[in-house]
Amino acid sequence: MKIMLDAGHGYNTPGKRSPDGMREYEFNRAVALYARSLLQNYQHVTVFFAHSDNRDVPLQERTNYANRLRVDVYVSIHANAFGSGGWTSASGIETYVYPSRPHVALQLAQKIQRNLVAGTGLPNRGVKTADFHVLRETKMDGVLVECGFMTNQKDIKLLRSEEYRRTIAEGIVKAVSNQYNLKRKINPPPSHTSGMYKVQAGAFKEKKNGDDLAAKLRSAGHTPYVYQENGFYKVQVGAFERKQNADSLVSKLRNEGFETLILLD
Numbered sequence: 001m002k003i004m005l006d007a008g009h010g011y012n013t014p015g016k017r018s019p020d021g022m023r024e025y026e027f028n029r030a031v032a033l034y035a036r037s038l039l040q041n042y043q044h045v046t047v048f049f050a051h052s053d054n055r056d057v058p059l060q061e062r063t064n065y066a067n068r069l070r071v072d073v074y075v076s077i078h079a080n081a082f083g084s085g086g087w088t089s090a091s092g093i094e095t096y097v098y099p100s101r102p103h104v105a106l107q108l109a110q111k112i113q114r115n116l117v118a119g120t121g122l123p124n125r126g127v128k129t130a131d132f133h134v135l136r137e138t139k140m141d142g143v144l145v146e147c148g149f150m151t152n153q154k155d156i157k158l159l160r161s162e163e164y165r166r167t168i169a170e171g172i173v174k175a176v177s178n179q180y181n182l183k184r185k186i187n188p189p190p191s192h193t194s195g196m197y198k199v200q201a202g203a204f205k206e207k208k209n210g211d212d213l214a215a216k217l218r219s220a221g222h223t224p225y226v227y228q229e230n231g232f233y234k235v236q237v238g239a240f241e242r243k244q245n246a247d248s249l250v251s252k253l254r255n256e257g258f259e260t261l262i263l264l265d
Contacts, residue, residue: 001180002071003039004048006134007032008078008144010056011259018150018159019086027159028077029053030261031147033203034169035075037263040230042182050074050134053202053259054209063137073108073141073180075172076134079159080146091152092123096144098135105141108179112145115171120164122148122155145172162247162262196239197246198263201253203232210235220256 007028009016016024029051036047048069050062066074082090093116095109109127117124125146135142147168148155158164176182201217201224204210210226210233217224217237224237237253237260240246246262253260 001044001073001182002046002048002069003176004050004066004069004071004074004140005032005035006050006062006074006076008051008076010051011053013056016081018081018156020156022150022156022160024079024081024150025051026259027079027147027150027165029259030162030165031077031169031172033200033261033263034166035077035173038169038173039176041185042177043185045182050076053204059133060137063134067137067139071140073176074134074138074143075112075176076132076142076144077168077172078144078146080149081151082149083151086151087153088149088151090149091155092125093117093120093148094125094146095127096130096132096135096146097127098142099129099131101129102141104179105135105143108141108175109143109145111175111179112143112172115175116145116147116168119167119171120148120158122158162250165261166264196241196264197243198236199238199240199246199249199253199260200234200263201237201258201260202235204235205232207233209233217258220258222253 009025011025039045039047051057082088095113097105097109113127148159150156202213213235214224214226222237224235226233226235238249250260
């Protein structure tokens with residue numbers, strides 16, 4: 001089975017950020033990475049990304065890519081916003097399908113919605129329909145999920161949390177695996193630095209991009225290394241037995257301008 005994960009927008013998308021400055025893509029990207037890691041534990045599953053850390057990929061390019069690969073399902077991951085730029089009271093989870101309400105896509109959206117509301121405790125804003133490009137132009141089952149409001153002061157604290165990001169990814173993957181009857185691998189291949197909290201600063205299709213990021217990290221006094229896994233060159237900055245040590249490094253790196261996330265292997 002081929003699954004396309006779409007982290008909505010990009011690092012440089014204007015306006016897609018919280019009133020205090022968190023870019024939406026930071027959250028979307030982290031959830032997509034966690035979801036891909038979880039999906040790798042299932043048999044006969046290949047995961048593709050519609051987005052890129054190097055540029056803001058146009059919507060038409062994203063859907064063309066999915067159609068060309070003939071993926072089986074397209075999941076677009078977002079954080080919501082309301083109002084004209086300040087904090088608001090709008091809060092909660094909502095999931096979208098195309099207005100024709102395709103049967104399988106609607107079932108998947110309902111499963112995702114139930115899982116995320118149960119897992120996060122946020123208000124249930126329901127499964128809705130919308131004529132979004134990624135739902136209209138894809139030729140496979142497609143859903144778009146809004147995982148909380150960047151314009152709500154309580155929601156934004158969750159959206160910044162690695163635990164919350166993992167919870168969202170787990171809910172999406174659980175729904176996908178249930179909808180398509182995915183089977184877990186009996187003996188999943190051992191992961192890099194197994195049993196550790198890994199701090200990852202990037203994942204790239206081109207080795208040069210990974211090497212360039214590693215060079216910037218070294219210049220900032222860190223000790224990164226680049227390794228290849230599942231077709232990507234990943235830049236890892238550290239691996240820890242204690243999550244609080246990984247959290248401390250992530251905080252330091254983000255203060256220095258690096259986008260990072262924690263992966264538990």
